[in-house]
Amino acid sequence: MTIVGGGTADSLVREDGVVGYIDVGPLTLESGYRLPRARLAYETWGRLNADGSNAVLIEHALTGDSHVARGQSRDHAPEVERLAAEAGGWWDGLVGPGAAIDTDKYFVVCANILGGCYGSTGPATQAPPEVDPEQRAWGSRFPRITVRDTVSAEAVLSDALGIDRWRLVIGGSMGGARALEWAVMYPDRVAACGVIAACASASAELLAWGQAQALAIRQDPNFRGGDYYDGEFPEAGLGLARRIAHITYRSAAELHYRFGREAQTNEDVDATHTSQRGRYRVESYLDHQASKLAGRFDANSYLSVNETLMSHDVTRGRGALEEVLAGTTCEWLVAGVDSDRLFFPAESAELVQALPGEQTLHMISSPSGHDGFLIEAPQLGMLLKKTVLKD
Amino acid sequence: MTIVGGGTADSLVREDGVVGYIDVGPLTLESGYRLPRARLAYETWGRLNADGSNAVLIEHALTGDSHVARGQSRDHAPEVERLAAEAGGWWDGLVGPGAAIDTDKYFVVCANILGGCYGSTGPATQAPPEVDPEQRAWGSRFPRITVRDTVSAEAVLSDALGIDRWRLVIGGSMGGARALEWAVMYPDRVAACGVIAACASASAELLAWGQAQALAIRQDPNFRGGDYYDGEFPEAGLGLARRIAHITYRSAAELHYRFGREAQTNEDVDATHTSQRGRYRVESYLDHQASKLAGRFDANSYLSVNETLMSHDVTRGRGALEEVLAGTTCEWLVAGVDSDRLFFPAESAELVQALPGEQTLHMISSPSGHDGFLIEAPQLGMLLKKTVLKD
Structure with missing residues (x-):
C-alpha cells in the first residue's frame, strides 16, 4: 500500500468533504485478474477518536461518489476544490453536524467505488505500462469488478486510516450490497451494518x-x-x-x-x-x-x-445464505422502502430471515420507490438512532 | 370502400383463420392527416347468423396479428397459406370450437391493427403515388395512428361484413384499449365490451x-x-x-x-x-x-x-372520464391481472368506478404479470361465461 504523496495515517485525513486519494493496489480480483494499480478516491468528515471506536463507513449507490455530505475546503484551496467540498452531499439529510450520522461525533469515511469515475481507478483511468505501453485509458481492457473486489480495496483504505473496526458500515442499494459484504468478509471489523433498500443477491429482475x-x-x-x-x-x-x-x-x-x-x-x-x-x-x-x-x-x-451490481451474490462460493451469514457478528439495521420495485421489500425480508439471531425488518415509507432510501433520509436517520446508533 | 378482389359481404368471409384483405381508405385520421389508402388484414371464424346477432370482434395486443385462433385453409390453398391457417392462434384457449368464445356459435372477427405489419397498411407498405411517385415504402412518412383511428378503420370493415352491432368486442392490453374506444365511439354497435388488463388512458408509466x-x-x-x-x-x-x-x-x-x-x-x-x-x-x-x-x-x-398505445386516452377532447363513459350502453367485463405491473389492477378499478351503473372489477389470478391475460385464457373464458356471454 502506498499513500499518494506519502505521509502517515493522520495525513490521510483531510478537511471534511475534500477528496483524497490512496493507492490500494496491486489487487487480485475475485475473477483472478491482477489489477496492477488501483487507487481509491475518498473523503472523510470529523476525526477518529483515541480508541478508534467512532468510524463510520458509508457506501454509495450505483452512480454515486464519495461526497456523501457537505464539507469545507482547506485554506488556500483552489476555487474548484472549495466549491466541490462545499457542494451539497448525496445523503446530507443523514450525515453532517447534528445529523443521525453526526460528524461532530463520528469519523465518517466514504470512498468512490472501484470502476467508478469519481477519482477511483476505472475504465477511464490511464492504464499502467504493463497493460498499455502508451498508457492510454483502460477502456475495454478494464477488468470486471465484483462487490467483493471493491470491499477488498476499502479494507486496504481502512488499514491506512488506522481503523481496525468500523462502528457502522452502511449503504443503500448497491451501497447496501457492499455493506453486507463487509459484514461477511470482515466480521471482526464491523460492529454494526446497515443494509438499506438492498438484498442478499441481485435478483433475476x-x-x-x-x-x-x-x-x-x-x-x-x-x-x-x-x-x-x-x-x-x-x-x-x-x-x-x-x-x-x-x-x-x-x-x-x-x-x-x-x-x-x-x-x-x-x-x-x-x-x-x-x-x-x-x-x-x-x-x-x-x-x-x-x-x-x-x-x-x-x-x-x-x-x-x-456489472458489479449484477455480480452481487453474498452466497457465491460460500454455501447457503443462512450458513454464510452465520459467521457475522455485528448488529443489523435492515430496511426496505415500501414502494421499492427494484429491490423489493420481500428481498429485505428474506435477508432478515436468514440473519443470525432475532432481527427486525424495518420499512421506510415513501411514495417514490427505490429512491426513497435517499429522499427519506430523515426517516432513515430516526431508524438509525432507534437501532444501531442508539447509544 | 372497396372489397379487394371485388365481391359481396358474403364473399368477405373466408374459411376459418384464413387472412383476407379489405380497403377501408381513404381515412382522415384523428390528427387531421388524410391517409389516401388504407387496407385491413382480417380473419374470421364461424358464420354470421340470420339476425346478425352473433358477431364477436377480438382486438389483438401490441405486436399481435389477426390469427387469434387456429383455422383451416381453403381447398387447394397454397401450402404456405394452409400452414398459416392451421397454426395455433394467440388466444387458442379462449377462441375456437367449444371454447368460451365458441366459433361454432359465434362469428368471430379479428383484424390486424393499422400501422402493423401483418397485412394491414403500415410503414412497410408501398406508399401511394400521391405520397411517393416511386411507390417505395412509407417508412418515416407513415402518419401517427391513434387507437381511435384503428377503431374507425374497423368500423368500415364491420359495415362491409354486414355487422350492425357486435355481440361482444373484447381485447387485452392495447386490444382492451381498442375495445373500450369501440364502446365509446359506437355505443349503438356494441352489445358487450371486454376490457382486459387495460385502462382508460395510457399512464405516465x-x-x-x-x-x-x-x-x-x-x-x-x-x-x-x-x-x-x-x-x-x-x-x-x-x-x-x-x-x-x-x-x-x-x-x-x-x-x-x-x-x-x-x-x-x-x-x-x-x-x-x-x-x-x-x-x-x-x-x-x-x-x-x-x-x-x-x-x-x-x-x-x-x-x-x-405510439398508438401511448396515444390511448379515452377522454381526449371529450371531457371527464365519467361523462365520456356515460354515453356507453353495453354490458361490461372489466378484468385485471393481479400481478400486472404494466396495466395495474388499480387502473382497471378506476375504469370500473367510472362506468355507468354498478360494475364489477374481475381479477385474473396469475404469477406471470401482464401476459397473464394471454396465459390464463381458461380463467378469462370462465369469466366470460359467467358475465357477458352467460346466455
Whole structure:
C-alpha cells in the first residue's frame, strides 16, 4: 500500500468533504485478474477518536461518489476544490453536524467505488505500462469488478486510516450490497451494518434490467467496444440506460401523480407524424435525467458498476445464505422502502430471515420507490438512532 | 370502400383463420392527416347468423396479428397459406370450437391493427403515388395512428361484413384499449365490451416505457430515421425495445422462480472481462424474446403501435372520464391481472368506478404479470361465461 504523496495515517485525513486519494493496489480480483494499480478516491468528515471506536463507513449507490455530505475546503484551496467540498452531499439529510450520522461525533469515511469515475481507478483511468505501453485509458481492457473486489480495496483504505473496526458500515442499494459484504468478509471489523433498500443477491429482475442498460450503451455506435475516449462519447446510449434505470428507481404512482399524461409546455403531442411529436412531461423529465447523467458519468464506468451490481451474490462460493451469514457478528439495521420495485421489500425480508439471531425488518415509507432510501433520509436517520446508533 | 378482389359481404368471409384483405381508405385520421389508402388484414371464424346477432370482434395486443385462433385453409390453398391457417392462434384457449368464445356459435372477427405489419397498411407498405411517385415504402412518412383511428378503420370493415352491432368486442392490453374506444365511439354497435388488463388512458408509466422503447429503435444506426428498407434492418434496437417491454410484461417473481441467478448452460458468468462474460439464464431468455420479435416484426411498425398505445386516452377532447363513459350502453367485463405491473389492477378499478351503473372489477389470478391475460385464457373464458356471454 502506498499513500499518494506519502505521509502517515493522520495525513490521510483531510478537511471534511475534500477528496483524497490512496493507492490500494496491486489487487487480485475475485475473477483472478491482477489489477496492477488501483487507487481509491475518498473523503472523510470529523476525526477518529483515541480508541478508534467512532468510524463510520458509508457506501454509495450505483452512480454515486464519495461526497456523501457537505464539507469545507482547506485554506488556500483552489476555487474548484472549495466549491466541490462545499457542494451539497448525496445523503446530507443523514450525515453532517447534528445529523443521525453526526460528524461532530463520528469519523465518517466514504470512498468512490472501484470502476467508478469519481477519482477511483476505472475504465477511464490511464492504464499502467504493463497493460498499455502508451498508457492510454483502460477502456475495454478494464477488468470486471465484483462487490467483493471493491470491499477488498476499502479494507486496504481502512488499514491506512488506522481503523481496525468500523462502528457502522452502511449503504443503500448497491451501497447496501457492499455493506453486507463487509459484514461477511470482515466480521471482526464491523460492529454494526446497515443494509438499506438492498438484498442478499441481485435478483433475476436486476439482471434483466442490467442487461437492457448494458445493451443500450453497447449498441451506441459511438461506444466502439468501449474504446471511445479519442472520439465521440456514447451519450445517447448512456442516456437511454439512465432512463431505463430511473424508471425502476421511482414508482408508477409517483410518475402518475407528478406528470400524468400532460404534454410538456409548448409541445404538441398530437402531431401528424411521430417524429414531429412533442413530448409528454414524463418524457421531458426522463430526458433531463438522461442528460444530467450523461454530463457527469463515463459510459464505461456505468457498465462497470452495472456489472458489479449484477455480480452481487453474498452466497457465491460460500454455501447457503443462512450458513454464510452465520459467521457475522455485528448488529443489523435492515430496511426496505415500501414502494421499492427494484429491490423489493420481500428481498429485505428474506435477508432478515436468514440473519443470525432475532432481527427486525424495518420499512421506510415513501411514495417514490427505490429512491426513497435517499429522499427519506430523515426517516432513515430516526431508524438509525432507534437501532444501531442508539447509544 | 372497396372489397379487394371485388365481391359481396358474403364473399368477405373466408374459411376459418384464413387472412383476407379489405380497403377501408381513404381515412382522415384523428390528427387531421388524410391517409389516401388504407387496407385491413382480417380473419374470421364461424358464420354470421340470420339476425346478425352473433358477431364477436377480438382486438389483438401490441405486436399481435389477426390469427387469434387456429383455422383451416381453403381447398387447394397454397401450402404456405394452409400452414398459416392451421397454426395455433394467440388466444387458442379462449377462441375456437367449444371454447368460451365458441366459433361454432359465434362469428368471430379479428383484424390486424393499422400501422402493423401483418397485412394491414403500415410503414412497410408501398406508399401511394400521391405520397411517393416511386411507390417505395412509407417508412418515416407513415402518419401517427391513434387507437381511435384503428377503431374507425374497423368500423368500415364491420359495415362491409354486414355487422350492425357486435355481440361482444373484447381485447387485452392495447386490444382492451381498442375495445373500450369501440364502446365509446359506437355505443349503438356494441352489445358487450371486454376490457382486459387495460385502462382508460395510457399512464405516465406506459409513456415512460414507451419512450425508452422508441429510443432503443431510433438510436440503432441502421434505423436511419425510419427509411431503412433498402439496407440493414435495425434488429439490435428492436431487440432491445422488446427486452424492455418483455420485462414489463412478466413479473419479477416469475423471473426469479424461473431463472434466479443461474448461468446459462456452458456459459461462464465469472469471466475476467465483462465483454467476455457468459450470460445469466434470464439474459438468454430475453435474448430469445428479442430475436423472436426481430424475426417477425418491422421496427417502424413497432414504433407505430407503440405510439398508438401511448396515444390511448379515452377522454381526449371529450371531457371527464365519467361523462365520456356515460354515453356507453353495453354490458361490461372489466378484468385485471393481479400481478400486472404494466396495466395495474388499480387502473382497471378506476375504469370500473367510472362506468355507468354498478360494475364489477374481475381479477385474473396469475404469477406471470401482464401476459397473464394471454396465459390464463381458461380463467378469462370462465369469466366470460359467467358475465357477458352467460346466455
